[in-house]
Amino acid sequence: MKLPFFKKADIFLFALIIVLGAGSLLLAGSGKQGTVAVVRVDGEEVSRIQLTEAYQEHVTETAYGTNIFAIEGGTIRVKDADCRGQDCVHFAPINKAGQTIVCLPHHLSVTIEGSSDGPDVVVR
Amino acid sequence: MAEDRYKNNASGGPRSAAAGTKALTTCALLTALALVLSYIEFLLPISLGMPGIKIGFANIVVVLALYYLGTRYAFYINIARICLAALLFGSLTSALYALAGGLVSLGAMALLKKADKFSLTAVSATGGVLHNLAQVAVAALITRTPGIFGYFPVLLLAGAAAGIFNGIVSILVLRKLR
Numbered sequence: 448m449k450l451p452f453f454k455k456a457d458i459f460l461f462a463l464i465i466v467l468g469a470g471s472l473l474l475a476g477s478g479k480q481g482t483v484a485v486v487r488v489d490g491e492e493v494s495r496i497q498l499t500e501a502y503q504e505h506v507t508e509t510a511y512g513t514n515i516f517a518i519e520g521g522t523i524r525v526k527d528a529d530c531r532g533q534d535c536v537h538f539a540p541i542n543k544a545g546q547t548i549v550c551l552p553h554h555l556s557v558t559i560e561g562s563s564d565g566p567d568v569v570v571r
Numbered sequence: 572m573a574e575d576r577y578k579n580n581a582s583g584g585p586r587s588a589a590a591g592t593k594a595l596t597t598c599a600l601l602t603a604l605a606l607v608l609s610y611i612e613f614l615l616p617i618s619l620g621m622p623g624i625k626i627g628f629a630n631i632v633v634v635l636a637l638y639y640l641g642t643r644y645a646f647y648i649n650i651a652r653i654c655l656a657a658l659l660f661g662s663l664t665s666a667l668y669a670l671a672g673g674l675v676s677l678g679a680m681a682l683l684k685k686a687d688k689f690s691l692t693a694v695s696a697t698g699g700v701l702h703n704l705a706q707v708a709v710a711a712l713i714t715r716t717p718g719i720f721g722y723f724p725v726l727l728l729a730g731a732a733a734g735i736f737n738g739i740v741s742i743l744v745l746r747k748l749r
Contacts, residue, residue: 450691450742457693460683464700464731471723490715531662532622539620547718549710552664556716 481544481559484516484523489554498523498542498559511553523557525550597640598648605632605652606659613660619729621722626733627699629656633677634695634741639748642681649673664713671709676702691745692738699734700727 484496488509496505498521505516514535517526522540528550535550541559548557608628617624629652636645653673657666676698683694703726711719 450745452690452692452739452742454688454690454693456688457690460689460693460697464696464727467700468724468727471720471727474720487714487716532665534622537616537618537622545718545721547716547721549714549716549719551668551710551713552662554714556714556718558716558718 479544479561480521481542481546481561482521483560484518484541485558485560486516487556487558496523507555509553509555511555514550514553514555516557523559524548525557528553594640594644598636598644598651601632601636601640602648602651602655605629605648606655608632609652609656610660613656619725621725624726624729626736627702628737630676630695630698630702630733631737631740631744633673634680634691634698634737635744637677637680637684638691638741638745642677642684645677645681649677667713668706668709672702672706675705690738691742692735695738695741696731696734699730699732699737701730702734703727703730 482498484498485492486494486496486507488507488511493507493509494505496516496518499518500520502517502519504526505518507514507516512529514525514530515527516523519540522542524538524540525535525548528535530550530552532552535548535553535555538548541548541557544559544561546559549555606629608631612625612628616622617626632652633645633649636648650670650673653666653669657663657669661669679701680694680698683689683697684691689697704723707719707723707726711717
């Protein structure tokens with residue numbers, strides 16, 4: 448059997464991958480700075496954390512386990528967790544609306560949202 | 572063709588006891604190789620601001636098995652290595668996650684290989700992309716957070732790059748094997 452590194456028809460597969468990538472880039476968040484982080488467990492909101500400049504810690508304890516968040520400079524990250532994988536701890540800090548950190552073993556997610564309580568200004 | 576190496580008869584069993592033993596041994600060896608590669612990767616994680624990005628060296632073995640032994644044995648090896656890796660240095664969640672990625676990617680690669688139009692490199696690249704897509708989908712389902720798809724552009728690029736790398740390594744090995 449001949450085993451070339453590439454064949455002509457590969458163009459279709461690579462084009463498909465590029466289209467998928469471009470599409471997902473368009474769908475990925477607005478990139479606006481967020482002000483609040485929403486913590487959800489099993490899709491249910493459990494707490495809202497203000498993204499402060501000053502350093503603070505926030506502990507979320509559920510039946511699945513404990514995650515400790517560190518908030519600093521308007522960003523949030525998972526500082527510590529008692530899950531086995533430690534994947535959540537390895538996410539880079541997030542601060543833009545739509546960005547998310549997940550901890551799969553704890554069924555937990557942290558998503559940045561634009562503002563904490565409705566519109567900033569209402570013009571009448 | 573090499574595909575027929577351990578071809579089974581109509582009843583599903585190996586053609587002879589000797590052929591069956593040889594197939595079993597080859598599968599066991601390849602599974603062990605995949606496990607070693609997984610373990611090396613487990614010891615040397617890549618940090619790109621998000622977890623889960625890796626080359627997936629164990630997939631070299633899966634692609635190799637797909638082209639050298641056929642879909643059936645590639646499937647057995649894939650299941651065995653994922654379950655064993657989860658038992659040895661993973662968890663239930665990581666197994667669920669890896670199974671979704673492994674099965675979707677192998678399924679797609681088997682179909683694309685059957686089409687016989689694409690190079691192994693492109694097949695492996697598509698497998699890498701779908702592997703990551705399936706894992707993001709599982710993560711989004713478990714945490715019920717569609718926002719995770721925000722990581723998909725990076726994962727797609729990483730999956731394609733890893734797939735191309737693994738594909739080229741597989742081709743080089745396969746050329747030596749025959």
